[in-house]
Amino acid sequence: MLDKYSCLRKLAEYRRENDIVVSTMSCAAPWAALANGPLDFASVDSAMGHAADFAYGLALAQPERRVIVLNGDGSTLMCLGTLVTVAQRPAANFTLVITENGTYEVTGNQPVPGAGTVDFAAMARGAGLDKVYTLSSEEEFDDHLALHFNIEGPAVFVWKIATATEPVPKPDRPIRERAHRLRACLIS
Amino acid sequence: MRAQLLLQQIKKRGVTHVVGLPDNGSRALFEALWSDNEIEVVAVTREGEAFAIASGLYLGGSRPLVIIQNTGLFETGDAYRGTAYNMGIPLVMILGYRGLKTMLPGSPRVDSAATFLEPTLKAWDIPYSIMMEDHDVEPMIDAAFEKAASTSMPAAVLLGVDTV
Numbered sequence: 440m441l442d443k444y445s446c447l448r449k450l451a452e453y454r455r456e457n458d459i460v461v462s463t464m465s466c467a468a469p470w471a472a473l474a475n476g477p478l479d480f481a482s483v484d485s486a487m488g489h490a491a492d493f494a495y496g497l498a499l500a501q502p503e504r505r506v507i508v509l510n511g512d513g514s515t516l517m518c519l520g521t522l523v524t525v526a527q528r529p530a531a532n533f534t535l536v537i538t539e540n541g542t543y544e545v546t547g548n549q550p551v552p553g554a555g556t557v558d559f560a561a562m563a564r565g566a567g568l569d570k571v572y573t574l575s576s577e578e579e580f581d582d583h584l585a586l587h588f589n590i591e592g593p594a595v596f597v598w599k600i601a602t603a604t605e606p607v608p609k610p611d612r613p614i615r616e617r618a619h620r621l622r623a624c625l626i627s
Numbered sequence: 628m629r630a631q632l633l634l635q636q637i638k639k640r641g642v643t644h645v646v647g648l649p650d651n652g653s654r655a656l657f658e659a660l661w662s663d664n665e666i667e668v669v670a671v672t673r674e675g676e677a678f679a680i681a682s683g684l685y686l687g688g689s690r691p692l693v694i695i696q697n698t699g700l701f702e703t704g705d706a707y708r709g710t711a712y713n714m715g716i717p718l719v720m721i722l723g724y725r726g727l728k729t730m731l732p733g734s735p736r737v738d739s740a741a742t743f744l745e746p747t748l749k750a751w752d753i754p755y756s757i758m759m760e761d762h763d764v765e766p767m768i769d770a771a772f773e774k775a776a777s778t779s780m781p782a783a784v785l786l787g788v789d790t791v
Contacts, residue, residue: 486709489679492671493710496683496691499644499669520672524680528669618714622686 443538443600444469446580450507453584458505459497459621463490465544466509467608475611477624484614488517491535495525498533498592501625505532505588512539513551515559519566525593526567533593535563540600545607563595570594630655630790632761633721634663636768637692640719642666644684646677647694652723655790656694674699675706681718682710696723697744697785707751707781717775717782719768724757724785748783755783 447466451473454460462470463482471481482490494508515537525533541554563571570590574580574597587596610617633656637645646669649657660668671677674695681691695703700722711718726738748755754774756767767784775782 484709485713486675486679486705486707489675489706489710492676492679493683496646496680496685497687498683499667499680500684500687500689518673518676521676523672524670524676614713615715618682618686618716622688625686626688 440601441574441577441580441598443540443598443603445577446598446600447473447509449580449584450587453588454507455505455588457503458507458588459494459501459625461490461494461497461506461508463487463509464511464514464608465540465603465605466511466538467610468605470509471608471610477620480617480621481608481610483608483610488514490514492518492521492524494535495521495530495533498530499528502530502532505534506530507534507536507587509536509538511544512537512541512554512557512559513543516551516553516557519562522563522566522568522595529593531591531593534587534590535593535595536587537595537597538600539597540602542602544603544605548602548604559597560595563597568593568595571597573597573599575599628758628764628786628788628790629761630659632764633768633790634659636764638665640692640768640772641690642692643689644669644681644691645694646671646681646684646691648672648674648677648696648699649694650696650699650723650725652696652725652786652789653694653721656721659790673702675703678703678707678711678718682714682716685716685718686714691718693718693720695720696740697725698740701740701743701747711781712751715779717779719771719775720753720781720783722755722783722785724787727787744785753781753783755785757785757787759787
């Protein structure tokens with residue numbers, strides 16, 4: 440089982456200055472503690488289940504930048520069709536991370552439907568995505584860290600993470616301001 | 628309504644991507660888009676994705692347009708609220724007005740997809756106009772883009788008749 444905080448720390452250390460990172464739910468606050476610039480977009484006060492498709496839109500518009508989205512397992516289940524949408528129009532710069540802990544962490548770790556039985560990697564492959572990796576140990580994570588940034592996507596990484604107790608994230612500025620700060624940085 | 632006329636107006640506004648899901652009313656427009664191949668069409672599996680993807684596209688510097696049916700709009704509720712609306716995206720959407728004719732007097736059955744539409748748009752704070760004839764296309768498409776730009780909020784144009 441992976442430690443989410445350790446994975447995020449390593450991701451932040453590897454991340455390059457032009458990469459966009461979209462976080463949501465239980466990754467949003469820990470990621471903001473590591474990186475909180477214009478290209479770090481917390482999909483919070485937004486719509487649960489729509490961080491991945493939002494990030495995919497960014498990836499289509501910004502093909503020269505890597506776009507990584509840190510999505511949850513519950514969030515992924517809310518919009519499974521996005522796996523198909525991404526597969527049918529591949530974006531080489533798009534990386535989807537599914538942090539799988541089996542719970543809705545920020546509301547108190549209630550179990551996600553299908554926890555322990557759903558195979559996210561198989562669903563991604565079934566949708567037509569072929570660069571799909573399931574990471575369960577620190578060694579596996581370290582071996583695949585660079586791939587998150589360098590692989591020709593779309594790529595899916597399923598992180599099997601331990602349950603934690605993140606509260607509901609509270610970004611330091613309203614979503615509209617965060618969104619337009621991101622745009623200003625991208626079109627400047 | 629002539630699909631080519633709509634396509635011409637969409638191109639005139641500099642649209643880079645159409646994000647959506649075809650229905651019978653927009654079928655000819657989607658076919659025109661695919662044939663023309665100048666504007667990229669991003670096909671979604673469910674309409675909520677359209678607002679999230681379009682919002683990402685806009686923030687990334689592209690100029691997206693959403694085309695979905697009214698039934699699909701109802702499904703988008705939280706996606707629309709949480710992305711295009713909350714983020715303040717000047718996004719134009721073309722919405723198929725399925726069932727409009729069933730609201731005419733004497734219709735044997737009224738389609739709730741039609742009766743729900745305009746009250747929903749008002750509740751969701753989406754300004755709109757309804758295109759019924761070819762001569763509506765240019766002024767209404769222009770007005771929607773100008774409204775969206777001036778408010779930095781979404782605006783809609785309803786497709787009252789099928790495209791051909």
